[in-house]
Amino acid sequence: KAGVTQTPRYLIKTRGQQVTLSCSPISGHRSVSWYQQTPGQGLQFLFEYFSETQRNKGNFPGRFSGRQFSNSRSEMNVSTLELGDSALYLCASSLDLVSHEKLFFGSGTQLSVL
């Protein structure tokens, strides 16, 4: 069974540009969540999608957005990039929203904003 796949693995962008990151969950998993990881702030929750609906949202500006498709694949978009957006962006999937489901993470997308 394939794991969580994130593309691309690395990205270099300049300030002001926008970027789209992709996440394919494990087959059968319907919940996808996104996290930003930086050395200073650690792992911070961005948002969670379940059956194409955003169920939770973290404390990030509106420049960060996401969506989930009918096949459970998810994308996140960051517009008007800032230097502080440089981070490892991680996607995780789980079968459902219930409390006993483990999270399975992808390898992440390393975004560098110059």
Added chain:
Amino acid sequence: KQEVTQIPAALSVPEGENLVLNCSFTDSAIYNLQWFRQDPGKGLTSLLLIQSSQREQTSGRLNASLDKSSGRSTLYIAASQPGDSATYLCAVRSGTYKYIFGTGTRLKVLA
């Protein structure tokens, strides 16, 4: 607001030693707690998940305990090996189901 703290931030031990990593959380109304391992530049791997109604979970050399009333969890690693070197994170699922992560403990096991 849920806050998760991990102590120590870094730990270096000789191979073969048994060790304990600590995780504290401020709101005891949790759904579950997970322990993860992260290797440099990689994603996270789930090690153990403890439901709010459980006291502990075991997998191989790993044992995790949960004390909701005191807001604490510990991850016990028996007979540590160099391959255990990684950052260990705990995460609590509470409130509106979202996970709150600790800042992690960076473990180095010396051969």
